[in-house]
Amino acid sequence: xxxxxxxxxxxxxxxxxxxxxxxxxxxxxxxxxxxxxxxxxxxxxxxxxxxxxxxxxxxxxxxxxxxxxxxxxxxxxxxxxxxxxxxxxxxxxxxxxxxxxxxxxxxxxxxxxxxxxxxxxxxxxxxxxxxxxxxxxxxxxxxxxxxxxxxxxxxxxxxxxxxxxxxxxxxxxxxxxxxxxxxxxxxxxxxxxxxxxxxxxxxxxxxxxxxxxxxxxxxxxxxxxxxxxxxxxxxxxxxxxxxxxxxxxxxxxxxxxxxxxxxxxxxxxxxxxxxxxxxxxxxxxxxxxxxxxxxxxxxxxxxxxxxxxxxxxxxxxxxxxxxxxxxxxxxxxxxxxxxxxxxxxxxxxxxxxxxxxxxxxxxxxxxxxxxxxxxxxxxxxxxxxxxxxxxxxxxxxxxxxxxxxxxxxxxxxxxxxxxxxxxxxxxxxxxxxxxxxxxxxxxxxxxxxxxxxxxxxxxxxxxxxxxxxxxxxxxxxxxxxxxxxxxxxxxxxxxxxxxxxxxxxxxxxxxxxxxxxxxxxxxxxxxxxxxxxxxxxxxxxxxxxxxxxxxxxxxxxxxxxxxxxxxxxxxxxxxxxxxxxxxxxxxxxxxxxxxxxxx
Amino acid sequence: xxxxxxxxxxxxxxxxxxxxxxxxxxxxxxxxxxxxxxxxxxxxxxxxxxxxxxxxxxxxxxxxxxxxxxxxxxxxxxxxxxxxxxxxxxxxxxxxxxxxxxxxxxxxxxxxxxxxxxxxxxxxxxxxxxxxxxxxxxxxxxxxxxxxxxxxxxxxxxxxxxxxxxxxxxxxxxxxxxxxxxxxxxxxxxxxxxxxxxxxxxxxxxxxxxxxxxxxxxxxxxxxxxxxxxxxxxxxxxxxxxxxxxxxxxxxxxxxxxxxxxxxxxxxxxxxxxxxxxxxxxxxxxxxxxxxxxxxxxxxxxxxxxxxxxxxxxxxxxxxxxxxxxxxxxxxxxxxxxxxxxxxxxxxxxxxxxxxxxxxxxxxxxxxxxxxxxxxxxxxxxxxx
Ligand SMILES: Nc1nc2c(ncn2[C@@H]2O[C@H](COP(=O)(O)OP(=O)(O)OP(=O)(O)O)[C@@H](O)[C@H]2O)c(=O)[nH]1
Ligand code: SF4
Ligand SMILES: [Mg+2]
Numbered sequence: 001x002x003x004x005x006x007x008x009x010x011x012x013x014x015x016x017x018x019x020x021x022x023x024x025x026x027x028x029x030x031x032x033x034x035x036x037x038x039x040x041x042x043x044x045x046x047x048x049x050x051x052x053x054x055x056x057x058x059x060x061x062x063x064x065x066x067x068x069x070x071x072x073x074x075x076x077x078x079x080x081x082x083x084x085x086x087x088x089x090x091x092x093x094x095x096x097x098x099x100x101x102x103x104x105x106x107x108x109x110x111x112x113x114x115x116x117x118x119x120x121x122x123x124x125x126x127x128x129x130x131x132x133x134x135x136x137x138x139x140x141x142x143x144x145x146x147x148x149x150x151x152x153x154x155x156x157x158x159x160x161x162x163x164x165x166x167x168x169x170x171x172x173x174x175x176x177x178x179x180x181x182x183x184x185x186x187x188x189x190x191x192x193x194x195x196x197x198x199x200x201x202x203x204x205x206x207x208x209x210x211x212x213x214x215x216x217x218x219x220x221x222x223x224x225x226x227x228x229x230x231x232x233x234x235x236x237x238x239x240x241x242x243x244x245x246x247x248x249x250x251x252x253x254x255x256x257x258x259x260x261x262x263x264x265x266x267x268x269x270x271x272x273x274x275x276x277x278x279x280x281x282x283x284x285x286x287x288x289x290x291x292x293x294x295x296x297x298x299x300x301x302x303x304x305x306x307x308x309x310x311x312x313x314x315x316x317x318x319x320x321x322x323x324x325x326x327x328x329x330x331x332x333x334x335x336x337x338x339x340x341x342x343x344x345x346x347x348x349x350x351x352x353x354x355x356x357x358x359x360x361x362x363x364x365x366x367x368x369x370x371x372x373x374x375x376x377x378x379x380x381x382x383x384x385x386x387x388x389x390x391x392x393x394x395x396x397x398x399x400x401x402x403x404x405x406x407x408x409x410x411x412x413x414x415x416x417x418x419x420x421x422x423x424x425x426x427x428x429x430x431x432x433x434x435x436x437x438x439x440x441x442x443x444x445x446x447x448x449x450x451x452x453x454x455x456x457x458x459x460x461x462x463x464x465x466x467x468x469x470x471x472x473x474x475x476x477x478x479x480x481x482x483x484x485x486x487x488x489x490x491x492x493x494x495x496x497x498x499x500x501x502x503x504x505x506x507x508x509x510x511x512x513x514x515x516x517x518x519x520x521x522x523x524x525x526x527x528x529x530x531x532x533x534x535x536x537x538x539x540x541x542x543x544x545x546x547x548x549x550x551x552x553x554x555x556x557x558x559x560x561x562x563x564x565x566x567x568x569x570x571x572x573x574x575x576x577x578x579x580x581x582x583x584x585x586x587x588x589x590x591x592x593x594x595x596x597x598x599x
Numbered sequence: 600x601x602x603x604x605x606x607x608x609x610x611x612x613x614x615x616x617x618x619x620x621x622x623x624x625x626x627x628x629x630x631x632x633x634x635x636x637x638x639x640x641x642x643x644x645x646x647x648x649x650x651x652x653x654x655x656x657x658x659x660x661x662x663x664x665x666x667x668x669x670x671x672x673x674x675x676x677x678x679x680x681x682x683x684x685x686x687x688x689x690x691x692x693x694x695x696x697x698x699x700x701x702x703x704x705x706x707x708x709x710x711x712x713x714x715x716x717x718x719x720x721x722x723x724x725x726x727x728x729x730x731x732x733x734x735x736x737x738x739x740x741x742x743x744x745x746x747x748x749x750x751x752x753x754x755x756x757x758x759x760x761x762x763x764x765x766x767x768x769x770x771x772x773x774x775x776x777x778x779x780x781x782x783x784x785x786x787x788x789x790x791x792x793x794x795x796x797x798x799x800x801x802x803x804x805x806x807x808x809x810x811x812x813x814x815x816x817x818x819x820x821x822x823x824x825x826x827x828x829x830x831x832x833x834x835x836x837x838x839x840x841x842x843x844x845x846x847x848x849x850x851x852x853x854x855x856x857x858x859x860x861x862x863x864x865x866x867x868x869x870x871x872x873x874x875x876x877x878x879x880x881x882x883x884x885x886x887x888x889x890x891x892x893x894x895x896x897x898x899x900x901x902x903x904x905x906x907x908x909x910x911x912x913x914x915x916x917x918x919x920x921x922x923x924x925x926x927x928x929x930x931x932x933x934x935x936x937x938x939x940x941x942x943x944x945x946x947x948x949x950x951x952x953x954x955x956x957x958x959x960x961x962x963x964x965x966x967x968x969x970x971x972x973x974x975x976x977x978x979x980x981x982x983x984x
Contacts, residue, residue: 525954525973548823551974553795553844555922557617557859558873561880561905564915567982570975 015081084345098181192216294342303363631801688718704741926965
């Protein structure tokens with residue numbers, strides 16, 4: 001097929017604006033799926049995606065579209081909207097010439113709309129503005145279109161109005177995809193260069209690579225080389241996702257498809273790598289991707305030491321289908337052997353943790369997530385730490401640098417006051433304010449990641465009555481007046497309970513931490529002193545009283561079953577704990593230190 | 600296959616009988632037992648159904664112990680109660696313990712004299728407190744004077760084996776109030792006293808009052824002090840603690856309850872009665888009408904039936920044994936359950952020995968005295984493997 005008749009595009013949008021639903025309609029209209037087997041957001045095929053109703057992983061699919069008698073091949077990539085998964089969007093965009101930028105007509109332009117539009121522009125994609133959900137009574141397509149023009153420079157007249165739910169405007173959208181999005185360049189006669197934009201592991205077939213051909217061809221039995229790793233393979237199957245896997249003999253420049261080549265380990269495949277012909281390789285690999293950046297880190301320890309090998313196997317398996325989290329063995333004096341894991345954000349962490357729990361029967365204790373810090377040592381060297389416990393001794397630290405992000409918030413003008421106050425409390429510096437419309441405003445801040453990554457979004461939502469949205473992007477490390485808070489439980493410093501915070505609110509934070517811990521750590525046979533130390537000096541203490549009475553008054557023949565149940569429940573409550581010294585610290589306690597809310 | 604099914608066979612050789620009398624004239628505020636006020640007609644049907652229910656079981660021998668509990672056995676009309684007691688008394692192994700629970704608001708000298716003729720040889724008195732205000736708070740139908748008279752009447756009728764139940768940690772109660780109740784009970788010199796911390800369970804007026812914030816639960820510290828005061832006072836009076844909540848002069852331990860704690864078999868008759876027989880735990884439906892209908896139709900009235908695995912039996916036996924001051928005797932435990940206690944519970948045994956909550960005493964593994972107020976912290980580790 002001539003590349004003239006190919007269109008490659010991603011669907012990008014703010015979370016929940018209807019990308020996956022739009023993909024459903026496009027697949028239906030082009031006959032790729034049968035509307036009688038309808039399943040909403042059918043590309044969201046992971047259990048967790050279906051349960052949470054969100055897209056976590058991008059999915060590519062090929063459709064055939066009859067445009068006025070001519071067959072066009074449309075390759076669509078549905079992307080996730082959540083901020084944690086931006087890198088999936090960039091990866092998808094790099095495989096495309098076009099992007100459908102979807103905006104919910106009842107919500108208008110939101111933070112990830114802007115972020116995704118920038119990503120599309122950066123990757124050189126032509127943007128087609130799509131205003132969705134016009135069936136909703138609260139839809140204001142004209143307002144949304146105006147905002148698109150004002151903020152993103154997309155001409156009002158060029159936006160298409162659709163309802164992905166009812167199907168209004170889908171035919172017009174398909175025509176516009178052909179008319180307005182550019183076809184890929186035709187470089188079929190050049191040496192093969194295919195970008196691996198995603199990969200998954202199949203139990204039977206090994207690694208399946210999703211590729212976009214930028215030059216040359218790939219065919220069955222061809223000897224290929226992965227330019228980054230230098231490894232050679234022979235293609236054992238090649239084809240397209242329609243959306244089921246359909247084998248073909250050949251993929252040509254401009255097309256999107258999958259390649260199977262007897263690769264067993266996911267580590268052997270680098271997403272962003274270039275596949276070329278082993279005999280006639282391309283001169284240069286394609287630009288590829290920056291590795292995704294882990295924003296938060298947390299340690300995972302098995303409740304029982306003997307479960308360590310099981311935990312390692314579990315992480316190996318998980319990472320097979322998610323190359324964006326990292327895990328490094330860790331040996332903590334207090335907690336024993338475990339892993340330090342890096343995640344793209346808190347949602348990503350939650351998802352990995354949920355999969356870990358669901359797919360494995362291991363009692364795991366996880367420490368509170370933290371950002372990473374750069375430490376300038378007195379000897380001029382720089383050390384990167386992913387846990388407060390790694391902070392070197394104060395005497396050798398010249399400077400602690402923390403990660404800063406560009407934070408964008410879009411909200412209604414009348415909620416501005418509350419939001420600015422929150423941002424200020426969190427040490428965010430206002431860079432600019434811009435009205436998108438007379439009632440909606442976009443704020444840009446330079447913000448310390450540690451201040452906005454945990455509870456900031458929830459607070460933002462509650463202050464703005466659900467209205468405000470936010471997006472952030474890493475810009476770099478900046479020095480700050482940061483100190484480490486240490487917690488001593490029963491006189492023993494527990495590194496896994498340490499936090500690095502700004503000096504200005506360290507004392508108040510420390511006091512709050514031990515109040516939380518007092519509630520979260522169960523009573524023991526003995527009194528447990530809790531102490532907060534900042535810079536080696538104890539600044540506050542609390543005590544967990546010892547338990548005094550815990551016994552069922554009666555246990556006779558009539559209540560054996562019921563009382564045994566109560567005791568079993570009590571025993572089960574002892575799970576997910578880590579004992580440090582003589583004290584059992586439950587999972588909730590490790591997390592409780594981050595709870596900075598007032599009460 | 601293995602030696603673990605010994606327990607079910609051994610149950611055939613000895614068995615106790617519990618009869619639940621589901622009648623009370625009025626519900627006490629804290630009580631989650633099944634009991635209702637009932638007409639004489641219902642009581643009559645009840646008594647004959649109890650007899651039928653026993654006839655339906657496979658057990659034809661005499662019983663090792665018998666316990667008439669409730670509810671309030673004494674809420675029945677005297678003639679029916681005596682009929683039931685007489686019938687049951689004919690089924691006790693000669694000389695063995697036959698207990699009846701009595702409500703001090705429902706007894707008189709005559710009744711005890713008559714009970715004496717039925718074979719009943721142990722009286723358990725639901726006294727609960729020696730403070731009229733507390734009795735009123737609890738919703739009891741009697742006062743302190745009734746308790747004193749009840750004990751005297753029982754003694755006069757020739758009962759020696761008398762037990763008094765007491766409740767502590769009653770909202771508003773002080774440690775002094777509780778000490779008073781203890782002292783008064785001791786003054787009456789019964790050879791057996793049970794002392795229970797007030798329990799908030801089920802959907803009772805007490806639980807609802809707590810939820811509504813109308814009453815305040817006694818704090819853990821005070822509860823512990825009260826418990827220790829019971830242990831001290833009763834010990835001084837020569838009543839040895841032989842279970843978490845039970846104290847007795849030597850030889851006056853309740854045999855029936857000891858058999859529960861040894862995890863021996865028993866048959867339960869009457870609505871809401873539980874049984875444990877042939878490796879199975881059963882519980883009758885907590886509804887007089889439905890129970891009567893089932894028995895009339897020649898069916899058992901089980902609300903739940905649970906077959907116990909070898910592990911279940913081992914866990915139950917360990918938990919029940921440990922509640923007593925005799926603890927677990929390893930050889931007997933292995934004979935009964937097929938498991939070696941030190942292997943099956945190796946980790947918790949070690950941990951609690953080290954923490955000073957368990958101890959070896961005369962070849963038996965038992966809770967230390969310090970562990971008694973916090974026994975569940977230990978017992979829960981034996982509740983499941
Ligand atoms: N009324 C109406 N609802 C829609 C329309 N399109 C999508 N929705 C609903 O909006 C919600 C989100 O739709 P999705 O398609 O999952 O949104 P998404 O953009 O893929 O979400 P993420 O992948 O999580 O970013 C679902 O409840 C859809 O049913 C539409 O045109 N009209
Ligand atoms: S007398 Fe006993 S069984 Fe009856 S209501 Fe009171 S406590 Fe419950
Ligand atoms: Mg989606």
